Each structure stands twice: as structure tokens, then as C-alpha cells.
Amino acid sequence: MLxxxxxxxxxxxxxxxxxxxxAVADSESLLRGAGFQVEFPRSQVCCGQPAFNAGHRxxxxxxxxxxxxxxxxxxxxxxxxxxxxxxxxxYLPDLLGCDPFDVWELxxxxxxxxxxxxxxxxxxxxAYHDSCHMLRELxxxxxxxxxxxxxxxxxxxxxxxxxxxxxGGTFSVRQPEVSVAMADDKLAGAARAxxxxxxxxxxxxHLRGRAEHAKWAVPLVHIATALAQGVA
Amino acid sequence: xxKLEQPAERFRVIARGTLGRGRxxxxxxxxxxxxxxxxxxxxxxxxxxxxxxxxxxxxxxxVIRDLDAHxxxxxxxxxxxxxxxxxxxxxxxxxxxxxxxxxxxxxxxxAKAKSMVSEEIGLNEALEAAGVRPVETDLGEYILQxxxxxxxxxxxxxxxxxxxxxxxxLSAVDGSLLTPxxxxxxxxARRQLRESFxxxxxxxxxxxxVVSETGSVVLVTNxxxxxxxxxxxxxxxxxxxxxxxxxxxxxxxxxxxxxxRSGTGQRLTTYTTLVTGPRRAGEADGPEELHVILLDNGRxxxxxxRYEEMLACIRCGACLNVCPVYRRSGGGxxxxxxxxxxxxxxxxxxxxxxxxxxLPHASSLCGACTEACPVKIPLHELLLELRRDLVEEKVASRxxxxxxxxxxxxxxxxxxxxxxxxxARFGQPLGGVLGPGRLWGGGRALPRLVRRFxxx
Numbered sequence: 001m002l003x004x005x006x007x008x009x010x011x012x013x014x015x016x017x018x019x020x021x022x023a024v025a026d027s028e029s030l031l032r033g034a035g036f037q038v039e040f041p042r043s044q045v046c047c048g049q050p051a052f053n054a055g056h057r058x059x060x061x062x063x064x065x066x067x068x069x070x071x072x073x074x075x076x077x078x079x080x081x082x083x084x085x086x087x088x089x090x091y092l093p094d095l096l097g098c099d100p101f102d103v104w105e106l107x108x109x110x111x112x113x114x115x116x117x118x119x120x121x122x123x124x125x126x127a128y129h130d131s132c133h134m135l136r137e138l139x140x141x142x143x144x145x146x147x148x149x150x151x152x153x154x155x156x157x158x159x160x161x162x163x164x165x166x167x168g169g170t171f172s173v174r175q176p177e178v179s180v181a182m183a184d185d186k187l188a189g190a191a192r193a194x195x196x197x198x199x200x201x202x203x204x205x206h207l208r209g210r211a212e213h214a215k216w217a218v219p220l221v222h223i224a225t226a227l228a229q230g231v232a
Numbered sequence: 233x234x235k236l237e238q239p240a241e242r243f244r245v246i247a248r249g250t251l252g253r254g255r256x257x258x259x260x261x262x263x264x265x266x267x268x269x270x271x272x273x274x275x276x277x278x279x280x281x282x283x284x285x286x287x288x289x290x291x292x293x294x295v296i297r298d299l300d301a302h303x304x305x306x307x308x309x310x311x312x313x314x315x316x317x318x319x320x321x322x323x324x325x326x327x328x329x330x331x332x333x334x335x336x337x338x339x340x341x342x343a344k345a346k347s348m349v350s351e352e353i354g355l356n357e358a359l360e361a362a363g364v365r366p367v368e369t370d371l372g373e374y375i376l377q378x379x380x381x382x383x384x385x386x387x388x389x390x391x392x393x394x395x396x397x398x399x400x401x402l403s404a405v406d407g408s409l410l411t412p413x414x415x416x417x418x419x420x421a422r423r424q425l426r427e428s429f430x431x432x433x434x435x436x437x438x439x440x441x442v443v444s445e446t447g448s449v450v451l452v453t454n455x456x457x458x459x460x461x462x463x464x465x466x467x468x469x470x471x472x473x474x475x476x477x478x479x480x481x482x483x484x485x486x487x488x489x490x491x492x493r494s495g496t497g498q499r500l501t502t503y504t505t506l507v508t509g510p511r512r513a514g515e516a517d518g519p520e521e522l523h524v525i526l527l528d529n530g531r532x533x534x535x536x537x538r539y540e541e542m543l544a545c546i547r548c549g550a551c552l553n554v555c556p557v558y559r560r561s562g563g564g565x566x567x568x569x570x571x572x573x574x575x576x577x578x579x580x581x582x583x584x585x586x587x588x589x590x591l592p593h594a595s596s597l598c599g600a601c602t603e604a605c606p607v608k609i610p611l612h613e614l615l616l617e618l619r620r621d622l623v624e625e626k627v628a629s630r631x632x633x634x635x636x637x638x639x640x641x642x643x644x645x646x647x648x649x650x651x652x653x654x655x656a657r658f659g660q661p662l663g664g665v666l667g668p669g670r671l672w673g674g675g676r677a678l679p680r681l682v683r684r685f686x687x688x
Contacts, residue, residue, distance in 0.1 A: 012685045014643075018653055021685035042686065043646040051636050053597060055619030055628065059640030066644060132598035160265075164556040168596025171557075173671040175594065177248050180675035181560045182596070209676030 007037040007075040008109070011067075013084045014046040015201035023201065023222035027080040027106050030228050034115035044070040049087040052095065053169045061095055068096055080106040080224050082134025082200045090137055105134055107199050107223055111143035120230025122152035127193035127218075129186060129207070131200035132164050144199050144223050151227050156193040158186070165198075167206035183210035190218050195231040199223040234323070235354050235568055236579050237587040243565045243594050250562035256392045260559055263391045267553040270497020271604070278493070288490050289608040291483040292544035295444070299535065302444040302477045303526065309447025313509025315522035319474070323353035326527050330355060330436070330469055333523060334364050337467055339433035345451070345458035346370035347438030348386055348547060349471050349527050351569045352582075355436070366436070367428040369457040371421050375401055384563030384571060387495050387549035392562055425457070435461035435519065439472035440546070441487060442524060443506075445480040449524060451505040452491060454498075459505045468507070468519040474526040475543040487546060487607075494606040495548040530582040538617055542577055544607045551601035551611055557594060566591065573601035573611045580618055585627045592618035631667075650686075657681040 008031055016024040031038045048064035051057075067088065071077050079085040085105040093100045110117070126148055134140050145155050166172065166182025173179075183206055190196040196218050198204050208220040221231055250256055275281045295302050307317040320326035326349075334342070342359060344350065344366050356377075359366045368377040372390035376383060378401040383389030390398070395412035402420045403410045410420050437458045441450040449470045451458040462468045478484050492498040511518030534540050552558050552572030563571035567588070570578050576595055580588040592615050595601075601611040622628045623636075642652040663669040663678050672678060 017685045018681050019679045021682060021688065024685040025688065040686070045643050045646055045649040048640075051640060053616065053619070054632075054636065055592075055616070055621070055623040056633070056636040056640070057620055057623070059636040062640040062644045066646065066649075070646075132596070132600070136599040136603055162554070162600060163559075164596045164598035164600070166556070166596060168598070170668075171593065171596045173668045174590075175244055175247065175557070175561070176671045176674050177244070177251055178557055178560045179596070181251050182556055183676075185556075185560075205679045206676065209672070209679060212677035213675055 007039055009039045009041055009071055009075050009077045011044055011047075011071070011077055011079045011084065012040070013079060013081045013201060015205060016080055019205060020201050020222055023080055023224045026222070026224035026228035027078070030106070030110060030115065030117070030224060031078060033118070034110060034113060039075065041070040041072075047084050047087045047092065048095070049084060050169055052087065052091060057095070064092055064095055067092065068098055071101070073099075073102075076109070077101055077103045078106055078109045079103060080199070080201070080222065082131040082138060082140065083202055086133035086137045105138060105140055105199060107144040107147055108138070108140045111146055117147055117151045117227045118230075119152045120228075121148065121226065124153045124194045124231050125156045125192070126153040126226065126231060127156045127158050127190040127196045129158065129165060129190070129196055129198040129203060130161055131198060131203045134199060144197070147223070147227055148197065151230070153231075156190070158189040160185075160189065165203045165207055167202045169202070172206055179206070180210055183207055184214065187211055187216045187218060191216070193218060195219045195221045195226065197221050197223050197226045197231075234583055234587070235352065236570075236583040238567050238579070238590060240590050242567070243561070243590040246565040247561035250392075250565065251560060255394050256562060257560070259392050259394050260562060263388060264553045264559050267388070267496060267549070268604075271494050271550055271553065274493035274497040274499065278489070284486065284490060285606055285608050287486050288606060289544060291478065291486055292546070292607050293541070295477050295479055296475060296535065296540060296543045299474065299477065299532075302479065303474065305444040306442055306447060306477055309445065310509070310522070310524055313447050313522075314512070315447070315509050315524060317524045317526065320525050320527045320529070323527070323529050326353050326471060326525050326529075327355060327358040329523070329525055330471070331358060331362050333467060333469060333521075334359070334362065334434055337433055339364055339467075341428065341432045342366045342434045342436055343428045343432035343461045343465060344368050344373070345435070345437040345453065345461040346373050346389065347436065347471055348383070348569060349438055349473055350436065351383060352529065353527065355471075367425070367432070369425050369428060369461060370453070371418070371455055374421055374425065378402070378405065382564065382568035385549060385552055386547050386570060386572070386574070429460045429464045432461075432465040434467040434469060435463075435465035436469045436471065437461050439470045439476060439524070440491065441476050441478045441484055442470075442472060442526070443479075443481065443484055444477050446508055449507040450484060451503070451507065452488070452501050454496070454502045456503045459503055462505065462507050463518055466519055467521045467523070468510070469523045469525065470507070471525040471527060473531055474528045475531050490606040491546055491548055494550040494604075534581055539577075539581055539614060541609050542581060542614060544609055545574055545578070546607055547574070548606060550604040550606060554600040554604040555595075556598060556600065557596060561594070566594065573615070577611055577614045577618065585618065585622055585625060589622060589627050592622060653681070653684065
């Protein structure tokens with residue numbers, strides 16, 4: 001456990017910065033609320049995952065170098081994205097030939113450090129969607145659920161929590177029909193919940209896009225927002 | 233034409249069709265869900281399933297790394313028992329060997345047990361062209377033969393068929409209407425197939441494993457049909473991949489503990505048959521001739537390389553049963569032979585990336601396959617490697633390579649990122665008409681670029 005007043009570096013991720021800036025702001029406020037100093041390295045861009053998972057190693061390396069340049073080795077890096085944390089933790093050292101990074105997915109970092117979360121979800125019934133990389137490659141499944149419970153929520157189990165939501169980066173546009181059918185499965189499973197919460201901007205973009213298009217009623221919420229603001 | 237070759241658009245076209253059939257979707261969901269649940273329960277029952285998986289992986293890789301010696305040892309063992317081993321380098325060599333045996337024996341009817349390798353080489357088509365009638369005796373394969381279709385699952389080939397569809401197919405053979413009751417249908421198939429076992433000139437089976445030390449051919453089934461195919465006709469031909477060798481009976485025991493549990497959730501399948509040589513002098517039954525065909529067909533090329541672990545696959549089907557893509561696309565999308573994650577990795581390796589370019593991308597890389605693989609093949613990591621090869625061997629389209637290169641140049645500095653994302657924000661209205669945006673937008677609202685976090 002780190003001592004409070006310790007500094008952390010926040011990596012917004014490209015999707016966080018461009019599409020879910022509120023979730024990044026909520027991540028920042030949760031970290032501050034937990035007593036951490038939060039630095040936002042201004043030269044950060046992206047971890048290179050979109051290209052890496054599509055097989056474009058050269059392009060991935062070029063972009064990943066921006067990450068290695070932007071972040072210092074002196075403080076933990078916290079990421080409001082399970083899949084970007086996986087990319088940085090598992091693949092970047094090999095891709096760039098560098099030392100491993102001290103990188104954390106947001107909810108696992110908060111949980112590990114015993115962070116207090118505000119009691120904003122009292123009486124709420126929330127479903128939590130495990131993003132695949134976070135679940136299988138980082139092995140983080142309990143931390144986000146624990147935090148949601150500590151915020152007052154009751155967790156509504158999904159029928160098949162092991163199933164991917166169908167985003168999968170370029171998979172979502174190479175096989176759009178299968179991808180969308182997978183989203184529908186996930187959304188149908190969460191139909192009785194007050195919201196479907198996830199810790200991955202990729203899943204969130206895909207599921208929210210599908211929910212909006214197909215008029216699924218369940219709101220899609222990033223875990224940072226669910227914890228910092230509560231689910232309406 | 234090689235049966236494994238896949239036009240690039242095939243996956244999406246077939247998947248779309250499968251998605252549109254509600255009953256097929258329900259059948260896939262039910263069957264894969266049940267098989268997955270059975271596996272998890274059966275794995276939980278093993279004292280230390282992780283240790284068992286490690287041991288199985290080690291047993292498989294030990295043989296694969298020393299394959300030539302094992303082929304030789306197995307060949308000597310089978311020949312010592314009075315059987316024959318043929319090492320087929322290509323599908324054509326394997327087909328020719330089978331046809332030659334059939335010609336020599338004047339065979340008209342072949343009773344076949346389930347064999348994915350026979351699908352891989354297009355054996356039924358070759359037999360029919362030569363005037364030999366193959367009868368599939370595995371219930372699922374029999375149903376598909378009646379329907380004129382290909383297997384859509386490597387273990388449960390007719391997994392997408394409902395009881396009503398099966399009743400219609402079997403009723404047509406009987407000439408009377410059968411009720412879609414599982415007991416009734418099984419009895420009907422049994423009755424319809426019985427004659428074939430007894431009158432076949434040649435029996436053809438696959439082999440789940442072949443044992444180097446003893447020369448045994450190992451058949452694992454729930455219907456007993458492979459045992460009949462191997463024992464009743466005067467000639468038994470077993471055909472399998474060259475990589476399916478195991479060193480000895482100890483290793484076999486390890487793999488058998490995992491195969492049934494991983495495939496169907498059974499501790500052992502109903503029948504586990506070890507065929508060790510043809511009928512010996514003084515024995516009352518068994519075939520006069522035993523032939524074992526070990527098919528290479530591109531497998532040896534994987535040895536010593538980044539994809540070598542794929543040769544450890546024991547064809548249990550566990551990766552299909554957990555795959556969220558397979559569960560929706562169905563097996564046919566992957567091609568007529570191998571499907572699911574194992575097919576998506578194996579097929580491009582056997583026929584070449586340019587002939588199966590869609591398969592490495594027919595996955596969301598969720599990793600469920602890797603987690604379910606009893607012999608610990610890192611399937612999703614291998615898919616990632618194949619995607620890399622698609623790009624580096626320039627199989628990926630020029631447009632795609634150019635797009636990623638341009639993107640990476642723009643995002644190779646914070647300034648480039650800021651400028652390009654600002655431009656993208658202004659260009660947003662175009663998002664829905666450009667290639668990826670159009671594909672995204674078919675069923676999903678496009679994400680909106682808003683004021684960046686860094687600008688707050």
C-alpha cells in the first residue's frame with residue numbers, strides 16, 4: 001500500500017481523452033479523494049493498442065514510444081481502462097524493449113490502496129461488465145465489484161459474465177454483425193439493472209453505441225463515473 | 233481445390249446468415265453453454281487441474297519436438313504387429329492411399345467413423361467419385377451426410393441442428409414420420425446404420441491419438457461406432473494428423489483424463505478403444521488388414537517456429553464452446569472443416585494466410601479460448617501473431633496498411649495528436665460515411681468527439 005500524499009500519474013487513454021473526458025475527470029477526483037497527488041503528463045497520447053491488436057507492430061511501436069517518453073518511472077501510472085493497462089503491462093516492454101511499467105487499472109489501484117469511495121449508489125442495482133483483458137490478463141474481477149458495493153450498490157449478476165461484449169478493436173468493424181449481436185447479448189443480460197458499469201472505454205463506446213441505436217434502456221456508465229458521481 | 237481455403241468475405245456472409253436464424257442461434261447457445269458448463273464441472277473435480285494441464289502440454293510438446301523419431305518408432309511398432317503405416321505428405325497422397333486400398337479390395341461400401349482429417353482431405357468426395365459409397369456412422373456426421381452439409385463443430389458436428397430438423401432427415405430415410413423425440417431419433421439412426429457396419433468392405437476411422445511405444449490407435453467415442461468400424465469390416469483404415477502421436481500409455485492416460493472432461497465434461501467417454509494391430513492368428517474378430525495414415529499436409533512446417541504449440545491441439549472442442557464469436561457466427565463461417573478459435577489459428581497455418589485471411593481476425597481476442605484449452609495453447613496470442621504476419625507479409629490490404637501508418641505518424645507526437653484530433657472533431661460529420669465509420673454505424677450510434685480532457 002502506498003502512503004497517502006504519494007503521487008500517481010494519470011493516463012487518460014485516447015478514448016478517455018477524446019470520447020469519455022468526464023470519466024477521466026472522475027478518475028482524477030477519485031484518486032484525489034483517496035489522498036493521492038495526481039499528475040497528468042501533458043505529452044501523453046496513446047499506448048498503441050489499436051494498431052498492436054490489428055497486427056501493425058511498426059505503427060504500434062511508433063505510438064507506444066509516446067507513452068514511454070511521457071511517463072516517468074518514479075510514480076505509479078493509473079489507467080481508467082483495463083485493456084490499455086493490459087497493453088502497457090503485458091505487451092509494451094516486449095514491443096519497445098524496455099523495463100516493465102508500474103501500471104494499474106483504476107479500480108484495482110483504488111481497491112489495493114483501500115480507497116474510500118463516496119456512498120453515492122445506495123439502493124442502486126448495478127450490473128458490472130468484465131472487460132476481457134482486465135479479467136483474463138490482469139486477473140481483476142473482484143476489485144471493481146467491491147468498490148461498487150462500497151459505494152452502496154447491490155451487484156446484479158450477468159447471466160454469462162465470461163462472454164465478451166463484442167468490441168474487440170477492429171473486430172467491431174470487420175465483423176460488425178457478430179459484434180453487434182454480442183453487444184445485444186450483454187445488454188439483454190443487464191436489462192433489469194439500473195446501469196451497466198464497465199472499466200473499459202472500448203467496451204463502453206461499443207455498448208453505448210449499440211444501446212443508443214437499438215434503444216436499449218439500460219444506461220452505460222464508466223466505473224469512475226459510477227463511483228465519483230453515482231448512477232442517476 | 234483445397235477444402236481449407238477461404239474467400240475473404242466468406243466468414244461475414246455465412247455468419248450473417250447464421251445470425252438470422254433464430255432456432256440455430258438458440259441451438260448454438262444451448263449446446264455450447266451446456267458443454268462449457270460440463271467442462272467446468274469436470275475440471276473442478278480434478279485435484280489439480282492446472283498441474284494436469286501443464287503435464288499434458290509437456291507430453292504433447294515433447295513428442296512434437298522429436299516427431300521424426302516418434303513416427304519411426306510408431307511405424308516399427310505397427311509393422312511389428314502386422315499393420316501398415318503410411319506417411320502422407322499431402323491430402324492427395326492420403327486420398328490416393330485410401331482409394332488404392334479400396335480398389336485392391338474391390339470395395340463398394342465404406343463405414344466411416346467421425347474424422348476431421350477425412351473432412352480436411354475431402355475423402356468422401358473422393359470415394360464417391362471412385363464409385364465407393366461412404367456411410368458416416370457417427371450420429372452427428374450421419375445427420376449432416378443426409379443433409380448434404382459439413383460439420384460445424386469438431387466434436388459435435390451437427391450442433392446447430394434442432395430435433396425437428398433431425399426428425400425430418402431421418403424420416404425421409406425411413407419413409408415414415410418420426411417424432412422429434414431424442415430416444416426415437418437415436419433408435420431410428422441406429423437401425424438405419426446397423427446394416428452398413430455389417431456389410432461394409434472397409435472401415436475408416438480417425439484416431440484421437442496414436443501411441444509410439446505400442447503402435448496403438450486410440451479411438452474415443454460415445455456411440456461405439458468407431459469400434460464397430462474398426463472391428464467389423466475386413467479392412468480398417470485409421471487416418472489422423474501426424475502430430476497426434478503420444479509417447480506411451482502413461483502420457484495417453486494424462487491426455488485421456490483431459491480429453492473427455494474438456495470436450496463433453498465426461499471423465500471418460502463411453503468407449504475408449506485401443507486398436508493394437510490387425511487380427512492375429514487364432515483371434516475370432518478384428519480386421520484382416522490395418523492401415524494407419526499419418527497426414528502431414530502442412531503440419532511439419534509449424535515445427536520449431538512461433539506456431540509450434542498449435543500442434544499440441546487434441547481437438548477437444550473446448551475453445552469452440554467458450555468462444556463468444558463462434559457462439560453467434562456458428563461453425564460454418566470458419567469453413568467446412570475446422571472452426572472456432574482452433575480453426576482460426578490452424579487453417580491459415582495449413583493453407584497459407586492469403587487463402588484464409590479473414591480467420592485471424594474472426595476473434596475479439598477475448599482470451600476465453602486460451603483459458604479453456606486443456607493443453608494450454610495460447611490461442612489468442614497465436615491469433616495476434618497471425619495478424620502480425622498478415623501485415624508483414626502484405627496480405628492485409630494496402631489501404632489498411634496505409635491507414636495505420638498514417639495514424640501512427642500523426643500520433644507519434646503530442647503535437648501531431650492534438651492537431652489530428654482537432655481536425656477529426658471538425659470532420660466528425662464524415663465519420664458515418666467513411667469505411668470503418670460506415671461499418672460501425674450500421675448497428676451502433678457513432679461516438680461523439682467532445683472537448684478533450686487535456687483541454688479542460
